[in-house]
Amino acid sequence: MKKALLLLFPILLFTATSCDTLNQVAQTTIQQYGNPTNLEISNGLKQALEIGTGKSSDQLSTVDGFFANAAVKILFPPEAQKVEKTLRSIGLGKLADNVVLSLNRAAEDAAKGAKPIFVNAIKQMTIQDVTNILLGNQDAATQYFKRTTTLQLSSSFKPVIQNSLNKVGATKYYGDAAAAYNKIPLVSKINPDITDYVTQKAIDGLFYEIAKEELNIRQNLSARTTPLLQKVFGYYDKNKR
Structure with a gap:
């Protein structure tokens, strides 16, 4: 028990120190810039969200954005994993590999269309939306995007995914499999x-990356790259629940 406590102590100390650092920086920032106005909060949060969603979309839309990212890599659908296992067991492993690669290439291609959808959702945020997100849970922005963009992402992504699946050969490979x-x-x-399976997995991957970016800017001082972000998130640090 003593050993466990000794191991846990540095973690607790680091967490407490990190919180203290954020609080100290928040106090300094508020003293330097003052409390942000509602307009500054709105502009600052929207700036942060546009940066975060843009970065997530750009990362996933590059070659291997999905395929080389274990957290979002698209595999055979759960109901078809027995297909993959069987194909590999009878010497058709290359075909199974082609299926997995082509599914991810399709998602990477489709992710290129995500950024304008998020930008439009950000522009439509009200002051109340912004305040709720800023002072809400650690994933408040991600949840907002899920509520407001999932249907549009799905309807926009599906034809792109279908075309992408055809273009990269996923339809043929999976059909062959x-x-x-x-x-x-x-x-x-x-x-x-x-098509529906890859569309949903592509959207899930986007939200996963957006959640990471949201957490980063809430917890990482170096992610606050402008005075406005420092002021707004200093206010968040001071008032967070």
Whole structure:
């Protein structure tokens, strides 16, 4: 028990020190700049969200943005993982690899269209939305985007995903994999259409990265790269729950 407490103590000390540092910086920032006005809070938070969503979209839309990121990498659908296992067991591992790569390439292609949707959602935020997000939970902005952009992302992404799946060969590869599997005697047949699945996984990946960026700017002083961000998030540090 003593050993566990000794191991835990540095973690608690670091956490307390980090909180103290944020509070100290917040006090200094407020003394230097004063409390932000409602307009400054609105502009500052919108600036932070535009930076965060833009960075997330840009990262995921690059080559290997999904494929090389274990947290968001798209694999065979859960109901088709038995397909992958079976294909690999009968010497069709290359086909399975092509499916996984092409699903992720499609998501990376589709992610290029996310940024304008987030920018539009940010522009439509009210002062009350901004205040609730700033002083809300650590993922308040992410949850706001989920509520306000998921339907639009889905309707926008789906045709792009479909075209992307065709362009990078995902439709063919997955169709080939499904056809090869469906020929195996006594197996339950699977649907070769994966557009909806990849669309949802691409959206999930975006929100995962946005949540990371939101947490970063709330907790990391170095992420506050402008005086306005320092002022607004100094106010957040002082008033957070």
